[in-house]
Structures are given as C-alpha cells and as structure tokens.
Amino acid sequence: MKMKVLLAGIAVDINKLQLDPAIEVIRTSSVSETLEVLQRNIPDVVISEFVFKDGNGAVIFKSIQEKLGSEVVFVWYTSKSDEEVCDKDFYLLNPLNRYIPASAPAEDLIEAIKDTLAKKEEKEIGKYVRVSIERFKKFNSLPCDVFIKLSDNKVIKIINKDEMYSQEIIEKYKGKGIKYLFVQEGDFATFSSFVYTTLRSSVAVARDDAKANSEEIDVSEKDIAVVHDLIRHLNVEQSTVAVLNEVSTTSIRTINKAPALKDTVMSMMKEKGYLYGHCLMISYISGLIANKMRCDSKTTLQQLSIAAILHDIALDSEELARVEDLNDEKNSPLDWKTKEKIKKHPIVAANLATKIKDLLPDVSSIILSHHERPDGRGFPRGLGPTAVLQIGCIFIVAEDFVNRVCCQELNAEFLTKIKNDFSKKYGKGNFRAPLQGLLDVLAKV
Ligand SMILES: [Fe+2]
Ligand SMILES: [Fe+2]
Missing domain, CATH: 1.10.3210.10 (Hypothetical protein af1432)
Known part of the structure; x- marks a missing residue:
C-alpha cells in the first residue's frame, strides 16, 4: 500500500520524493483546501507551513488531532520558531512529530520525510523485541516463535513455538553475522521468564x-x-x-x-x-x-x-x-x-x-x-x-x-x-x- 504524504502550503521542489512509487504526494495551498482534502484522505504524514493567507496551520493540526487522532505524523516546515508553533504536547502526541525550520534545505526535508515514513513502518517491527543470539544457544525449544529481521520492515519466522530446533540453525545465522533474533512483544514476558528460570536452575x-x-x-x-x-x-x-x-x-x-x-x-x-x-x-x-x-x-x-x-x-x-x-x-x-x-x-x-x-x-x-x-x-x-x-x-x-x-x-x-x-x-x-x-x-x- 502506498504511503500518503500531504504537503500543506509547502512550495519546495520534492520531485525526488514524487518519483518514489511507494509514496503518494498530495499538495494543498490553503487551510480551507487542506481541511477539505482531509475529509476524503487519511495521510500518513502531514507536512505543513504555519502561515497561510486564509488562517494558520494550527487549525489544520487541531482538526487532524480531533478527527484523525495522533497516529497521523505532523511535521512543521515553517519560518516561525518551534516555540511559536509546537504545542507543549506536540512531541508527546506522537514521538515522530517534528519541527523543521524553513531555512533547512529541500534535501533535508525529503530526507526527514523518508526517515519518518520508514520509522512509521518500523512501528510494526517495533512490536518485536531484539534478543542477543547468544541467548538462544542453551535451548532446543522455546515457548514462543522466533524471527530474524531481513530489513527495517521485514521479518521472517525461523523457529516455531514449542518446536525442537538444533543449535546448527543458530550457528548458521551467527556465521552470517546476525547478532540478534526477535520475539514478538506479546511473547516477551513468557520468553524471558522461561530463559531466566532455566538459566538459574543450571x-x-x-x-x-x-x-x-x-x-x-x-x-x-x-x-x-x-x-x-x-x-x-x-x-x-x-x-x-x-x-x-x-x-x-x-x-x-x-x-x-x-x-x-x-x-x-x-x-x-x-x-x-x-x-x-x-x-x-x-x-x-x-x-x-x-x-x-x-x-x-x-x-x-x-x-x-x-x-x-x-x-x-x-x-x-x-x-x-x-x-x-x-x-x-x-x-x-x-x-x-x-x-x-x-x-x-x-x-x-x-x-x-x-x-x-x-x-x-x-x-x-x-x-x-x-x-x-x-x-x-x-x-x-x-x-x-x-x-x-x-x-x-x-x-x-x-x-x-x-x-x-x-x-x-x-x-x-x-x-x-x-x-x-x-x-x-x-x-x-x-x-x-x-x-x-x-x-x-x-x-x-
Ligand atoms: Fe543527563
Ligand atoms: Fe538528558
């Protein structure tokens, strides 16, 4: 699925971003047009200027919080200072929210958008907890599934819950330079109590x-x-x-x-x-x-x-x-x-x-x-x-x-x-x- 980026009142050239087939860019030029577009679209990220001819960007920010919630990442790209535009809770509502001064070059903006989109996708990956591969060396079965991470947004399962596995598989991944394996966040409590109880008993x-x-x-x-x-x-x-x-x-x-x-x-x-x-x-x-x-x-x-x-x-x-x-x-x-x-x-x-x-x-x-x-x-x-x-x-x-x-x-x-x-x-x-x-x-x- 394409990631949607809404640019409200942002005139910079972001051609490089538009060429990316995984990203859909929507542009608006006024507060009223932005609010209208938001009725029909749920963007992943909104990049907004603060100053508009028909009002200010705070109206857009507020409307998103009320109608779409804090899951939509909001980025200010404006000549106003961060104190002027960022509410006290701005970064708490969504830790991916950002402030970028308009003086930053367009490349910085593009890089920040890509980085934000990657981190947003990574949130899914964030549901996995990283565990040193060494931790898996003393067992032959585990009370949960185990995964390896292929890229920032791709994991595959390598060990099934309660199924016996040999140490060769662990050595094989170690040989490939893999230092960490992953377990799902929901399984982590069971996993660690299993590992530590077992460790202590030996x-x-x-x-x-x-x-x-x-x-x-x-x-x-x-x-x-x-x-x-x-x-x-x-x-x-x-x-x-x-x-x-x-x-x-x-x-x-x-x-x-x-x-x-x-x-x-x-x-x-x-x-x-x-x-x-x-x-x-x-x-x-x-x-x-x-x-x-x-x-x-x-x-x-x-x-x-x-x-x-x-x-x-x-x-x-x-x-x-x-x-x-x-x-x-x-x-x-x-x-x-x-x-x-x-x-x-x-x-x-x-x-x-x-x-x-x-x-x-x-x-x-x-x-x-x-x-x-x-x-x-x-x-x-x-x-x-x-x-x-x-x-x-x-x-x-x-x-x-x-x-x-x-x-x-x-x-x-x-x-x-x-x-x-x-x-x-x-x-x-x-x-x-x-x-x-x-x-x-x-x-x-
Ligand atoms: Fe400190
Ligand atoms: Fe500190």
Missing part, C-alpha cells in the same frame, strides 16, 4: 552468568572511582554508601535483564565513560537527597537509580547530554537535527524504559521530565514547578548538581555559590523539599 550456567557479571563490573570500575571521590567529599556515612552501591548494582542487573536495553547500556558502559559516570553520580546524589528527605525506601532508591542509568540513553555524547537550555545563545551553533535529538531524548528514553519487565512505577515519568525546570523553560513539555512529580524533582536537582560539580574542585566558595544559585532556582513548588534535601547533604561539607 549451576554451570549460573557460573557463566557470574563470570559475565564480573566482566561487566570491571568495565565500570574507573567510573565508580570518580563517583566515590565525590561521595567522599560529601562525607557520607559508610552505611549509606553501602546501600547506594547495592541499589546501583541491582539497577544495572535489572536493566541488563531487558534484552532490548542490555546492549545499549553495555555499550554506554564500555564506550561512553562520561555518560556512565554521569548516570552513576545521579543515582548516588538523588539517593542521598531522598535519604535526607527521609523518603529513601528501597523502592524510591531503585526508581531513581534505574531512571539515572537510562535517562540519557538516547544520546551518544557528553556534549549533548550536558545541554541545559536549548534557547541559550551558546547552543545556537547546534543544527536543527541535533536540537531535535536533544529535545526528544527524554521521550525516547522514557519509551525504552517500558521495555523492562515489571518496571517500577514512575520511572518513565522521572526520565520524561528530567529536563523540565521550575521556571517552565525546560523541555519537552515546559512544565511548571508543581507539574513535575516530586520524585522527578529530586532527580532534576540531583542532575543539575552533578553537572555543576563535574570536574570542579569542591571548595567552600564554590559550594556557597551552588547553594545560593540552587536556592534561587529551585525554591518553589515540588522542588522545595528536594532543594532542602540537597542543602542538607551539603551541610556537612
């Missing part, structure tokens, strides 16, 4: 598992040392450090149990030293704040810690992870694609977190809100100080603190400055108690 396999875990921990030793340097400076009691160590280790194990996340987290640990250290520090500092707030049940500490490990998982560099204010002049050299990536990374990470089986409540919400700020200038939603959950506020205060002290000497003058800045910034709404918690953490320094 002493030999348990030994292998222990070996794998010690290798994982070796990778992170350097980063843990950085964290503990900071903790030492904060004069935290040894018993509290012991609890936080255990919580962090449990979080990494929990996340590693979700095959869809394990590989990403492992590569973060191996290749992105800064990000991993950054995540661990937030895990510890948010735990210390919760401790001072007397809200440090194991569940709360675990929620904060899992959120800490995953919150920047959609970013791949220290530089991007540290961008605090997208409107700040110092960030103006970033191109629109990078800005979009930054703006959406909390949404992407929050969605990924849901891949963890029996995920603790609020973890996704903490991740989603980690760039919100009490002055309402954060992203992606620009929430005010009472709209972020308090546990999310603990996380925000902790991350801001971690970023401020990163690579700095914690002398008295610097600490007084942080305390003053933070008191001004966070002394409101749900941020008040976490701010006090941080000040209490710093009181002994």
Whole structure:
C-alpha cells in the first residue's frame, strides 16, 4: 500500500520524493483546501507551513488531532520558531512529530520525510523485541516463535513455538553475522521468564552468568572511582554508601535483564565513560537527597537509580547530554537535527524504559521530565514547578548538581555559590523539599 504524504502550503521542489512509487504526494495551498482534502484522505504524514493567507496551520493540526487522532505524523516546515508553533504536547502526541525550520534545505526535508515514513513502518517491527543470539544457544525449544529481521520492515519466522530446533540453525545465522533474533512483544514476558528460570536452575550456567557479571563490573570500575571521590567529599556515612552501591548494582542487573536495553547500556558502559559516570553520580546524589528527605525506601532508591542509568540513553555524547537550555545563545551553533535529538531524548528514553519487565512505577515519568525546570523553560513539555512529580524533582536537582560539580574542585566558595544559585532556582513548588534535601547533604561539607 502506498504511503500518503500531504504537503500543506509547502512550495519546495520534492520531485525526488514524487518519483518514489511507494509514496503518494498530495499538495494543498490553503487551510480551507487542506481541511477539505482531509475529509476524503487519511495521510500518513502531514507536512505543513504555519502561515497561510486564509488562517494558520494550527487549525489544520487541531482538526487532524480531533478527527484523525495522533497516529497521523505532523511535521512543521515553517519560518516561525518551534516555540511559536509546537504545542507543549506536540512531541508527546506522537514521538515522530517534528519541527523543521524553513531555512533547512529541500534535501533535508525529503530526507526527514523518508526517515519518518520508514520509522512509521518500523512501528510494526517495533512490536518485536531484539534478543542477543547468544541467548538462544542453551535451548532446543522455546515457548514462543522466533524471527530474524531481513530489513527495517521485514521479518521472517525461523523457529516455531514449542518446536525442537538444533543449535546448527543458530550457528548458521551467527556465521552470517546476525547478532540478534526477535520475539514478538506479546511473547516477551513468557520468553524471558522461561530463559531466566532455566538459566538459574543450571549451576554451570549460573557460573557463566557470574563470570559475565564480573566482566561487566570491571568495565565500570574507573567510573565508580570518580563517583566515590565525590561521595567522599560529601562525607557520607559508610552505611549509606553501602546501600547506594547495592541499589546501583541491582539497577544495572535489572536493566541488563531487558534484552532490548542490555546492549545499549553495555555499550554506554564500555564506550561512553562520561555518560556512565554521569548516570552513576545521579543515582548516588538523588539517593542521598531522598535519604535526607527521609523518603529513601528501597523502592524510591531503585526508581531513581534505574531512571539515572537510562535517562540519557538516547544520546551518544557528553556534549549533548550536558545541554541545559536549548534557547541559550551558546547552543545556537547546534543544527536543527541535533536540537531535535536533544529535545526528544527524554521521550525516547522514557519509551525504552517500558521495555523492562515489571518496571517500577514512575520511572518513565522521572526520565520524561528530567529536563523540565521550575521556571517552565525546560523541555519537552515546559512544565511548571508543581507539574513535575516530586520524585522527578529530586532527580532534576540531583542532575543539575552533578553537572555543576563535574570536574570542579569542591571548595567552600564554590559550594556557597551552588547553594545560593540552587536556592534561587529551585525554591518553589515540588522542588522545595528536594532543594532542602540537597542543602542538607551539603551541610556537612
Ligand atoms: Fe538528558
Ligand atoms: Fe543527563
């Protein structure tokens, strides 16, 4: 079936796209004509200008949301700024929604449309969960069907549910360079509980598992040392450090149990030293704040810690992870694609977190809100100080603190400055108690 793209008020030359037999392009030039076309067509993607002679594009966006729902991907291509055209919930309604400035060249627009269409198709593929091929090596039958991915939108079944299979088939695909097999999302809970129960019941396999875990921990030793340097400076009691160590280790194990996340987290640990250290520090500092707030049940500490490990998982560099204010002049050299990536990374990470089986409540919400700020200038939603959950506020205060002290000497003058800045910034709404918690953490320094 052809994918339908509706271009409302877009005059750029997109011949290359029109030549693609899999895509049908519809063009309109006014708000009224667009609304009329939408009566007869359900497009997959709408690319719209904001300014029209007979009104503005917000009318088109609203009409689509009301009549067709958020499944239709909406892309702004306009000279207006994203603040002017993107509603607070714009990216949440559909994570594929985008803003592209009209200053971007036509090739960028074509590439963005193709990319969006591919991702939309991939949503079907998204119903499959990726599992390392190594996981299939210890069995000869499974309680679900298993697939390989041939392309971004094609999978084929290679193992039938409950049917015996030989290891040769796995070796054959491994030999072809395939690293992952796929199970359907609906089967994933059954699959993983089957795999893990089986693994645990085997002493030999348990030994292998222990070996794998010690290798994982070796990778992170350097980063843990950085964290503990900071903790030492904060004069935290040894018993509290012991609890936080255990919580962090449990979080990494929990996340590693979700095959869809394990590989990403492992590569973060191996290749992105800064990000991993950054995540661990937030895990510890948010735990210390919760401790001072007397809200440090194991569940709360675990929620904060899992959120800490995953919150920047959609970013791949220290530089991007540290961008605090997208409107700040110092960030103006970033191109629109990078800005979009930054703006959406909390949404992407929050969605990924849901891949963890029996995920603790609020973890996704903490991740989603980690760039919100009490002055309402954060992203992606620009929430005010009472709209972020308090546990999310603990996380925000902790991350801001971690970023401020990163690579700095914690002398008295610097600490007084942080305390003053933070008191001004966070002394409101749900941020008040976490701010006090941080000040209490710093009181002994
Ligand atoms: Fe982030
Ligand atoms: Fe971060």
